[in-house]
Amino acid sequence: MQRFQTKSSLDDVTHAEALDKTGFWGTRGAGCLILCRSTGRFLLGKRSKEVDEPLTWGGFGGAIDSTENPSEAALREVQEETGLPESATPALVPLFVFRCGTFEFHNYLAVVESEFAPVLDWETTRAGWYEWQRFPGPAHFGLTAVLQDAASVSTIKRFLP
Numbered sequence: 001m002q003r004f005q006t007k008s009s010l011d012d013v014t015h016a017e018a019l020d021k022t023g024f025w026g027t028r029g030a031g032c033l034i035l036c037r038s039t040g041r042f043l044l045g046k047r048s049k050e051v052d053e054p055l056t057w058g059g060f061g062g063a064i065d066s067t068e069n070p071s072e073a074a075l076r077e078v079q080e081e082t083g084l085p086e087s088a089t090p091a092l093v094p095l096f097v098f099r100c101g102t103f104e105f106h107n108y109l110a111v112v113e114s115e116f117a118p119v120l121d122w123e124t125t126r127a128g129w130y131e132w133q134r135f136p137g138p139a140h141f142g143l144t145a146v147l148q149d150a151a152s153v154s155t156i157k158r159f160l161p
Helices: 009-022 070-082 141-147 150-158
Strands: 028-036 041-047 060-063 091-100 103-112 124-131
Touching: 028 070, 028 141, 041 070, 060 070, 070 091, 070 103, 091 141, 091 150, 103 141, 103 150, 141 150
Parallel strands: 028 103
Antiparallel strands: 028 041, 028 060, 041 124, 091 103
């Protein structure tokens, strides 16, 4: 049984129209940097050649659909892109909101208790658990933006063991 509602074809049309106008998939997005509380490591994914900003490393996320708020979209995207186990529902902590023109992307820290083996979809070629500040590169610009935001870094450090 799927935990989150799937995207509608109308949402995909709307997201594609936004891409043509702004360069971003959708008018708003949301995603997560996943932290395992017990190990202090972060799950990062390497984006596939099939998506914008290919072959960069970052968190998991995407467009906010018409029936979702940012936190619902972030959780849905994480589940779709990592196969997040039902038992690993994370606590979400708001981080930096990226804004560019009319587009905004809501970043969250998703705190899980245990590391899990991600089940990747077509958007991600590799994934791994990495120590704080020992992330692979090149970094996706969104990950860089979060790590350059002092308030987000302060929040993340509060959850490190």
